[in-house]
Amino acid sequence: MRKLKAKRVVIKVGTSTLVYPDGSINLRAIDQLAFVISAMRHRGREVVLVSSGAIGVGLNYMGLKQRPKAIPEQQAVAAIGQTELISIYKERFAVYEQKIGQLLLTRDIFVYPKSHHNVLNTFDALLAQNIVPIVNENDTVAVDELDHETKFGDNDQLSAIVATNIGADLLIMLSDIDGFYDGNPNGDAKANLLPHIETVNQHTYELAGGSGSRFGTGGMVTKLKAAERMLNADGQMILANGEDPSIIFQILAGEPVGTLFG
Ligand SMILES: Nc1ncnc2c1ncn2[C@@H]1O[C@H](COP(=O)(O)OP(=O)(O)O)[C@@H](O)[C@H]1O
Numbered sequence: 001m002r003k004l005k006a007k008r009v010v011i012k013v014g015t016s017t018l019v020y021p022d023g024s025i026n027l028r029a030i031d032q033l034a035f036v037i038s039a040m041r042h043r044g045r046e047v048v049l050v051s052s053g054a055i056g057v058g059l060n061y062m063g064l065k066q067r068p069k070a071i072p073e074q075q076a077v078a079a080i081g082q083t084e085l086i087s088i089y090k091e092r093f094a095v096y097e098q099k100i101g102q103l104l105l106t107r108d109i110f111v112y113p114k115s116h117h118n119v120l121n122t123f124d125a126l127l128a129q130n131i132v133p134i135v136n137e138n139d140t141v142a143v144d145e146l147d148h149e150t151k152f153g154d155n156d157q158l159s160a161i162v163a164t165n166i167g168a169d170l171l172i173m174l175s176d177i178d179g180f181y182d183g184n185p186n187g188d189a190k191a192n193l194l195p196h197i198e199t200v201n202q203h204t205y206e207l208a209g210g211s212g213s214r215f216g217t218g219g220m221v222t223k224l225k226a227a228e229r230m231l232n233a234d235g236q237m238i239l240a241n242g243e244d245p246s247i248i249f250q251i252l253a254g255e256p257v258g259t260l261f262g
């Protein structure tokens, strides 16, 4: 059994958890997430959800099969999809009588003392009122993550930046893969799951490949950067498969699922 500190927890869900490969929305996963997070709240944990999916949901809403090439059009899809995504969350969380709040952030916000202060105040005020903050990167402003060519950050890293700034003990990163492997399982059938990684170093990065899905952006490299950030702040991160978000209950019970960084 793993020993975890998990009073304040950040959960990050990737597009691959929220949108099926055919582009339709995985309402079951969203409902499960709302259920699990509401149950965590009721057990006295403080939970922040960092959710991707604006573009994936926007594409579905607009009946588009492909992500548009031009950045402004991607931004438009994200703006449309974000409203739809948050409405679905609001509806699903309401079933469990759990209120939510929406925060659209950029990674650099924590660099500036004034915006850093304002953002932390907002998190504190929401958590103090037992409201679940739901965060996404502000895709209108943070263009680089939308461009598949320039991947110098994304919600993986934003979730770790949020987690370290609000003093979260644990970052639970849900993806479409069971954990971190010693090779990209998407091409290497012999790759093995690594249950525990204590430090992230050059060798770890050499094992990481890009995104396996049509909609995901970060792949493993950004997840490792997030893990490194958590470790540097004396926190922990668990990477696990979000196909059934109730896996979070197993994680919190200390069961050895996914990969523990820390
Ligand atoms: N060493 C590795 N271990 C596990 N997955 C890896 C590894 N290298 C590359 N990947 C790929 O990273 C994918 C997860 O990243 P991504 O598609 O960005 O997901 P998300 O949408 O959840 O952020 C996996 O499905 C897998 O194909």
Ligand SMILES: N[C@@H](CCC(=O)OP(=O)(O)O)C(=O)O
Pocket: 013, 014, 015, 016, 051, 052, 053, 054, 055, 056, 078, 136, 137, 139, 145, 154, 155, 156, 215, 216, 217, 218, 219
């Ligand atoms: N902000 C973008 C998400 C980008 C992103 O980080 O996607 P993912 O790799 O699925 O976590 C959106 O909501 O579509």
